[in-house]
Each structure stands twice: as C-alpha cells, then as structure tokens.
Amino acid sequence: MPQFQRRCSAARTMKKSTQRRPTMTDIAKLTGVSQSTVSLVLNNATGAKFSEATRNKVLKAAHDLGYRLSLREPVSASSDERNLIVYLADEISTSPHPVVNVDGARDAAYASGKMLAVYSTHGNADIEKQVLDATLSNPHVFGVIYATVYTRKVTPPVALSQVPTVLLNCYTGEGGFSSVVPAEVAGGHLATDYLLQAGHRRIGYINGEPWQDASKDRLKGYRTALATADLPFAPEMVRDGDWSSGLGFELTLSLMREPNPPTAIFCANDLTAIGAIEALKQLGLRVPEDVSVLGYDDQEIARHTHPPLSTVVLPNYELGRWAVETLLQEEHNRAAGAPVRHRMVKLDGPLVERASVRVITEAKKPITNIISD
Structure with missing residues (x-):
C-alpha cells in the first residue's frame, strides 16, 4: 500500500478513536506539506502555486480527518458593527513562523465575519x-491580538x-490577559522520547x-x-547554539569529538539540524544509518533535506487560530454578562516521521575517534 494511502487509513482510524477536533496541523502532518499550503488549499486561495496532486492530497486528508472549515461571506461594515481585529506584532519578516501565526488568525477571524489588520512594529x-x-x-x-516573534514575558x-486583547506567543506575570504559547517542554520531551523509543541511549542535544x-x-x-527513562543527564552531550545551520555544523563536529559520541542528535530547530546533517556527511557518516538527526519546528525546508528531516511541528497556525477564537469567545461572554477568566494555554504539535532517524534493533558499536582535537 502506498505511504499516503497508509496515512489516510490511519487518519480514518484516528477520526473514529478521538473526539479532539482535527486541525490544519494534523492535515499538514498527514500530507507532508506545510501548514501554509494546507491553509491556501482549504481556503481556495487564488494565485497559489501548488500542483493539482497536492491540492487533492490535502482535500482528501481533510475529508478523512473530518476537518471542516466553515467560511462565511465577507460582512460589510456598518456604523455599529465591530468587525476589525488588530493584529499587532513586533516582527513578521525575520522568521518563517509569524506568517503562519497570521494565517491561523486570519482564517479564524474570517470564519466569524471579522477582518484581520496586521501591523509590524519591529519592536519599536x-x-x-x-x-x-x-x-x-x-x-x-473588535479587539487586539498582541504577538511576539519569540516566546517571552511582556509588559x-x-x-x-x-x-479586548489576547496575547500570542507571549505572556504577562499579572494574568490580565489570556495568552497562548507553544508547549515547548512537551515538545522537547516528545522529541527525546522518540529517539529513546528508537533505541538510542547517547542522545546529543544542540x-x-x-x-x-x-x-x-x-x-x-x-x-x-532522559530522567523518565532512568538515564543520567550527560552535560557533555549538550551544546548551546544560536538557531543557525552554521553553528549547528560546528557543534555537531564538537559532539562527535567526544570519546563516546552520540548515536542521535536532537536539534532545537530545523536549521540547526541541517547543519548537523552536513557536518556528519563531511565526517563520512551516513544519516540515519550511522547517526540519527531530529529537528524541531517543521519548516518547509525539512521536507527537502537529504534525507528528509524528522521533526516536531511548532503549531504556528493553531496558535494564531486559538488567539482569535479566544478573543471572540471572551467578548461573547462579556456581552452575555458571564465572567471572563483569563488563562494561559500551551499548545503542542505532533512529531513528523520522515527518514532521518534510525531504529536501533541490535547493539551498535559506538562511533569513536571521529575527529582529533
């Protein structure tokens, strides 16, 4: 059975076995395309450059998962209707993530008869x-979505x-606003546990x-x-990077200089993982046969590395959608005289299996003396 057919069969099983509402993140994982592409297909965007095969694949996955995107006709503004949501971001163009946040927010706004106006302040x-x-x-x-490019505490x-305001990818210490951020601890645990389940015990982390x-x-x-698996934390297996492929390359060489180097490397983002893959190739090592590599974020480029990169999805689209839906719900509660309880929600994303992680089925001789000091 072709891989995509197997995925669709799994999707039907998942639809029957869970009550969780399917999301565009689920469709992106199932089809292997980006969250932005899923949004363009499901919103029937004009001028989008993707093949008919991609379109059909996304639509089939959405059907199999039971996903429904309920769009409305645009609502004409009147003198007494608040139909504009202001999306205020510090940065949009410096990272691939904020644009997908905006996609989710726009779709949620439009589905409820609202329009989204996006402003970037460059943190000024x-x-x-x-x-x-x-x-x-x-x-x-109607209200404001206040967003930051990286997760942080804000005033x-x-x-x-x-x-009415909801915070996206940021939070306050006072709790005066609802906020949504990625579930990063859960994501780091998911990635590491995946490598542990694949049989790896020496797991490097950049x-x-x-x-x-x-x-x-x-x-x-x-x-x-690691602690859950009763494995000690080994400080020599960890390197602090800067999210770049260049330092990912250098730090992978550093990890492989260790007397007992890792059999798998978990990278905190996909660009770092790309650098790791290139470093291992320079050392004459194969990915994943000799060393496995796992990324984080699921950027578009992760599908096009050699081999394609297994990675954890950063649910950018769902973050944007949740922020607008919460803004709408809280204002509905206010209008109905119901109490508004501000909350901080952490959204996690799935792990996408591609081809950069090897399952160890038998004892594997450690790699040693890869690089001399």
Whole structure:
C-alpha cells in the first residue's frame, strides 16, 4: 500500500478513536506539506502555486480527518458593527513562523465575519504607540491580538487594558490577559522520547540561544525524558547554539569529538539540524544509518533535506487560530454578562516521521575517534 494511502487509513482510524477536533496541523502532518499550503488549499486561495496532486492530497486528508472549515461571506461594515481585529506584532519578516501565526488568525477571524489588520512594529515602542493611537480610535475595532516573534514575558501597552486583547506567543506575570504559547517542554520531551523509543541511549542535544524561553523549555523537556527513562543527564552531550545551520555544523563536529559520541542528535530547530546533517556527511557518516538527526519546528525546508528531516511541528497556525477564537469567545461572554477568566494555554504539535532517524534493533558499536582535537 502506498505511504499516503497508509496515512489516510490511519487518519480514518484516528477520526473514529478521538473526539479532539482535527486541525490544519494534523492535515499538514498527514500530507507532508506545510501548514501554509494546507491553509491556501482549504481556503481556495487564488494565485497559489501548488500542483493539482497536492491540492487533492490535502482535500482528501481533510475529508478523512473530518476537518471542516466553515467560511462565511465577507460582512460589510456598518456604523455599529465591530468587525476589525488588530493584529499587532513586533516582527513578521525575520522568521518563517509569524506568517503562519497570521494565517491561523486570519482564517479564524474570517470564519466569524471579522477582518484581520496586521501591523509590524519591529519592536519599536514609538511605532507601537502610533499604531494603537490610530487603530483603537476606529469604532469598528473588535479587539487586539498582541504577538511576539519569540516566546517571552511582556509588559503590554497600557492602551490594551481598554480593549479586548489576547496575547500570542507571549505572556504577562499579572494574568490580565489570556495568552497562548507553544508547549515547548512537551515538545522537547516528545522529541527525546522518540529517539529513546528508537533505541538510542547517547542522545546529543544542540540547543538554541540559551537565554530564550524556547531554549530553556526544550532543554527541560530533553532532560525530563532522559530522567523518565532512568538515564543520567550527560552535560557533555549538550551544546548551546544560536538557531543557525552554521553553528549547528560546528557543534555537531564538537559532539562527535567526544570519546563516546552520540548515536542521535536532537536539534532545537530545523536549521540547526541541517547543519548537523552536513557536518556528519563531511565526517563520512551516513544519516540515519550511522547517526540519527531530529529537528524541531517543521519548516518547509525539512521536507527537502537529504534525507528528509524528522521533526516536531511548532503549531504556528493553531496558535494564531486559538488567539482569535479566544478573543471572540471572551467578548461573547462579556456581552452575555458571564465572567471572563483569563488563562494561559500551551499548545503542542505532533512529531513528523520522515527518514532521518534510525531504529536501533541490535547493539551498535559506538562511533569513536571521529575527529582529533
């Protein structure tokens, strides 16, 4: 049976066995295409460049999973209707992730008869104030999604306390707003446990910039998975990187210099994993036959590496969608006189199996003396 047919059969089984609402992330995992492509197909976007085969594959997976995208006709603005959601982001163009956040937010807004207006401030407080001064005076503004490019604690502008607001990829210590962030500890645990289940016991980890929340939490997930498997944490198996392929390359060479080097390397993002794959090839090692490599984020390029990269999905689309849906629900509760309880939600993503991880079925001789100091 072809691989995609097997996946569709699994999708039908999953549909019957769970009550969780299927998401575009699930469709992306099932079909092997990006979350953005899934959104374009399901929204019947004009001018999108993808093949008919891709379109049919996405539609079939959506049908098999029981996914439904309930779009409405655009709603004409009237003098008394608030139909505009302001999406205020510090950065959009410096990373592939924020654009997919916007996709999810836009689809959720449009499905509820709202429009999304996106503003990027480049983290400049003056620009942020100008945007808020200009937009919040608009009587059609329904609320605000306040988003950051990387997960962090924030102090939202005071003006947001006067308008319904949900935080995306950020949070406050006071709890005055609902927020949604990725479940990074769970993601780090999922990735490491996957390698453990494949039989690996010496698992290297190349992190991102250590001061960032995502790096701290993914490392915590890595350590928790090792502890759950009754394996000691080995500091020599961990390197602090900077999310780049270049440092991923150098740090992989460093890991392989260890007297007892890893049989698998978990990289905190896909770009780092690409550098790891290239470093191993330079050493004359095969991926995954000699060393397995696992990424994180599921960027588009992960499908096109050699071999294709197994990775954990960062659920960017679902984060954006959740933020808008929560904004709508909280305002509905206010209008009905019901209490609004702010909450912080962490969304996790699935692991996508491709071809960069080997299952160890028998004792494997450790790789030693790969590089001399």
